Amino acid sequence: MRAVAGAACLLLLACRRPAPPPPGAFQAQLQERLIKAASGETIEIPAGRFEMTRTLTLTGKTGVTLRGAGMDRTILSFAGQASGAEGVKVEADAVTIEGLTIQDARGDALKVERSDGVTIRDVKAEWTRGPHRDNGAYGLYPVQCSDVLIEGSVSIGASDAGIYVGQSSRVVVRRSRAERNVAGFELENTRSAELHDNVAVGNTGGILVFDLPDLPVQGGRDIRVHRNTVRDNNEPNFAPSGNIVAKVPTGTGVMIMANDAVEVFDNTIEDHRTMNLAVVSYYVTEERIKDARYDPLPEAVYVHDNRFARGGYDPVGGAALQSKKVILALRLKLGTPFPDLLWDGVVRDGLTARDARICFRRNGAAAFANLDAAHDFRNVSRELSPHDCALDPVPAVALASAAVP
Amino acid sequence: MKRGAALAALALLGCGPRAVAPRVEAPYPERLSEWRLFAGRPAALLPNDRVVTYDVSVPLFSDHASKHRSVWMPEGTAAEYRDAGPFEFPVGTVFSKTFYYERGAEPGEVRSGVAGGRGGLEGTPETRLLVETRLLVLASSGWVALPYVWDEAQTEARLRVAGEERRYAWQGPAGERERFVYVVPSTDQCAGCHVRIEGRERRLRPLGPTARQLGGEYARWQRLGLLRGVPASMPTWSIPGRSPEAARARAYLDVQCAHCHAPDGPAASSGLSLRFEEPEGVGLGLCKRPVAAGRGSGGLDHDVVPGRPAASILFYRMASREPDVMMPELGRNLRDEEGLALVEAWIESLTGDCS
Numbered sequence: 001m002r003a004v005a006g007a008a009c010l011l012l013l014a015c016r017r018p019a020p021p022p023p024g025a026f027q028a029q030l031q032e033r034l035i036k037a038a039s040g041e042t043i044e045i046p047a048g049r050f051e052m053t054r055t056l057t058l059t060g061k062t063g064v065t066l067r068g069a070g071m072d073r074t075i076l077s078f079a080g081q082a083s084g085a086e087g088v089k090v091e092a093d094a095v096t097i098e099g100l101t102i103q104d105a106r107g108d109a110l111k112v113e114r115s116d117g118v119t120i121r122d123v124k125a126e127w128t129r130g131p132h133r134d135n136g137a138y139g140l141y142p143v144q145c146s147d148v149l150i151e152g153s154v155s156i157g158a159s160d161a162g163i164y165v166g167q168s169s170r171v172v173v174r175r176s177r178a179e180r181n182v183a184g185f186e187l188e189n190t191r192s193a194e195l196h197d198n199v200a201v202g203n204t205g206g207i208l209v210f211d212l213p214d215l216p217v218q219g220g221r222d223i224r225v226h227r228n229t230v231r232d233n234n235e236p237n238f239a240p241s242g243n244i245v246a247k248v249p250t251g252t253g254v255m256i257m258a259n260d261a262v263e264v265f266d267n268t269i270e271d272h273r274t275m276n277l278a279v280v281s282y283y284v285t286e287e288r289i290k291d292a293r294y295d296p297l298p299e300a301v302y303v304h305d306n307r308f309a310r311g312g313y314d315p316v317g318g319a320a321l322q323s324k325k326v327i328l329a330l331r332l333k334l335g336t337p338f339p340d341l342l343w344d345g346v347v348r349d350g351l352t353a354r355d356a357r358i359c360f361r362r363n364g365a366a367a368f369a370n371l372d373a374a375h376d377f378r379n380v381s382r383e384l385s386p387h388d389c390a391l392d393p394v395p396a397v398a399l400a401s402a403a404v405p
Numbered sequence: 406m407k408r409g410a411a412l413a414a415l416a417l418l419g420c421g422p423r424a425v426a427p428r429v430e431a432p433y434p435e436r437l438s439e440w441r442l443f444a445g446r447p448a449a450l451l452p453n454d455r456v457v458t459y460d461v462s463v464p465l466f467s468d469h470a471s472k473h474r475s476v477w478m479p480e481g482t483a484a485e486y487r488d489a490g491p492f493e494f495p496v497g498t499v500f501s502k503t504f505y506y507e508r509g510a511e512p513g514e515v516r517s518g519v520a521g522g523r524g525g526l527e528g529t530p531e532t533r534l535l536v537e538t539r540l541l542v543l544a545s546s547g548w549v550a551l552p553y554v555w556d557e558a559q560t561e562a563r564l565r566v567a568g569e570e571r572r573y574a575w576q577g578p579a580g581e582r583e584r585f586v587y588v589v590p591s592t593d594q595c596a597g598c599h600v601r602i603e604g605r606e607r608r609l610r611p612l613g614p615t616a617r618q619l620g621g622e623y624a625r626w627q628r629l630g631l632l633r634g635v636p637a638s639m640p641t642w643s644i645p646g647r648s649p650e651a652a653r654a655r656a657y658l659d660v661q662c663a664h665c666h667a668p669d670g671p672a673a674s675s676g677l678s679l680r681f682e683e684p685e686g687v688g689l690g691l692c693k694r695p696v697a698a699g700r701g702s703g704g705l706d707h708d709v710v711p712g713r714p715a716a717s718i719l720f721y722r723m724a725s726r727e728p729d730v731m732m733p734e735l736g737r738n739l740r741d742e743e744g745l746a747l748v749e750a751w752i753e754s755l756t757g758d759c760s
Contacts (some may be wrong), residue, residue, distance in 0.1 A: 055594075084734065116605065242703070265587050
């Protein structure tokens with residue numbers, strides 16, 4: 001009897017949790033380690049859930065790794081964040097962030113700026129309440145970086161883009177997953193990038209490749225999008241208006257806007273209520289262009305050998321009124337379903353559809369439409385022959401190995 | 406002769422005036438007193454020998470905290486005047502900025518000094534609540550930022566590279582009362598503002614004093630031998646063809662925002678520049694679309710809509726208190742009503758149409 005009581009006692013003791021550390025203590029300690037990190041050092045975070053109250057920063061280092069015990073095992077929760085516009089903010093070269101989950105950041109979950117050599121591996125950015133306009137804008141967000149590798153990572157619930165790379169060069173995003181964000185994956189004003197073997201499901205738009213004006217880095221080009229699964233991206237657009245993604249129609253598979261030299265091949269793109277794939281100029285936003293350096297037209301886009309199914313069956317707009325109007329007007333012209341392959345048909349003065357080098361080949365039974373958007377959809381054409389062409393393949397991206405360990 | 410000997414003896418004993426103890430490389434002192442910037446009772450903040458206190462013409466808003474500024478340079482050195490940006494300072498320069506409030510009626514309650522930190526140190530050690538003293542030191546490897554946080558007894562401030570948070574209730578002059586979290590920045594966060602981007606390099610730097618910021622202090626700095634190369638005419642906070650109010654608003658925006666929102670600032674990727682020199686155009690945000698504002702856009706379409714503050718993202722974000730919406734991102738938790746009124750009037754004064 002006594003022995004049993006003793007054992008029960010021991011059990012009770014074993015189950016009693018240690019007193020939680022004072023709030024902020026873990027963060028202060030981790031932050032101090034990051035500030036004092038030497039070049040090449042690895043900072044480990046154990047498994048567990050850690051409440052963060054301010055942005056965690058890693059700045060001005062070279063070759064530092066921030067490593068958790070694995071996605072969903074090490075969780076940095078920013079639900080109680082009192083200051084800072086990001087969860088984790090990095091500006092460091094040859095940097096690796098891996099094996100952790102960043103939850104409920106007030107702004108962007110992981111922002112990496114002006115860094116050369118960035119590896120993000122086995123990282124999840126997540127807003128636990130699901131899609132909501134008040135969620136942070138970006139999940140995984142390298143901007144003005146070079147030699148970026150994102151792999152085995154996840155983003156859920158971002159109110160702009162889940163996995164977004166902007167104003168960067170030499171980028172590979174692979175074997176990652178984006179779900180229930182506004183944009184699943186987005187490449188913006190980026191040169192030489194490859195997006196492959198990813199899954200985009202349940203977002204408003206699956207994959208966006210955009211080149212936008214008024215940004216210091218422009219001229220997005222040389223983009224390869226292949227072997228991705230882009231499915232059922234029909235989440236009603238929940239982006240705050242004023243942002244460009246608020247104009248992305250709900251139910252968009254792949255959208256290429258104003259970007260040059262894009263190759264899209266060997267993807268599965270299906271179940272999108274508005275459109276499976278669209279190639280458009282910046283003019284579809286109906287924004288005035290004040291940037292003289294900016295080229296609003298996409299050129300040399302080659303879409304081939306993809307598998308399309310069930311697109312455009314019930315087209316609707318995005319969060320912005322403008323996009324609702326456009327899709328409504330288009331619906332009246334095109335009827336439903338919308339074809340799988342859409343091009344807005346805008347070309348430079350004096351050029352023909354053929355000159356734009358927007359090429360579609362071997363996409364199964366996918367249908368096509370040139371929307372003649374420059375003339376309010378007056379002369380919609382379903383004639384694919386001006387676009388039955390092939391372009392030189394976009395070269396695969398070679399990341400600088402010195403920059404990415 | 407006798408007198409000299411006596412002084413030397415005093416210095417040896419440690420009771421005489423001991424000079425500032427500059428450091429130009431790590432490790433940096435854990436305690437603020439080790440720098441010996443101040444003499445006597447720590448909370449009195451009496452400048453030590455050759456430590457010069459000064460004010461700036463347009464201070465950065467920091468949750469209504471008052472600021473006490475000082476600079477020290479090695480004997481025989483001086484700063485070189487520059488028209489644009491901060492002056493060139495000699496290695497070993499130590500800037501200090503102490504953030505403090507007037508104590509309120511109850512613990513945790515704070516009030517602003519009458520002059521808001523302009524016009525010297527206000528109050529007494531008993532009425533003041535010293536929160537933190539930030540040092541900017543020009544070390545041999547470049548500028549270093551060091552945040553020291555004052556203890557409750559106000560006898561010492563300790564280095565906190567990871568920063569700290571304090572919860573206060575601010576009492577305004579009209580009796581208003583607002584709770585807020587005062588954030589002592591980490592050294593990384595210091596660099597978030599105190600940084601200039603040169604290509605791929607980021608260099609820590611002081612934000613001032615600049616020619617405009619030093620305003621009326623030139624003569625004193627020159628007399629004390631702190632500043633060389635001052636030209637006959639210097640830039641001022643005025644804009645030809647614009648009203649003094651508009652210039653004041655632009656000066657305010659420059660000081661609050663342009664350390665990030667400038668072509669060589671950390672927020673360059675936004676394409677928004679709020680430098681005083683920026684012409685009134687899309688670069689200044691007029692009819693400019695936000696880039697990666699997320700919900701910071703507040704559902705609005707342009708950074709600045711001429712004539713319409715309520716439709717301007719700039720104004721919306723300056724008025725917000727939410728961490729991911731508000732601007733500036735750091736160093737502010739409360740609203741600066743006075744500054745907002747300036748910016749509101751400035752936007753109203755602009756003409757143009759974004760449609």
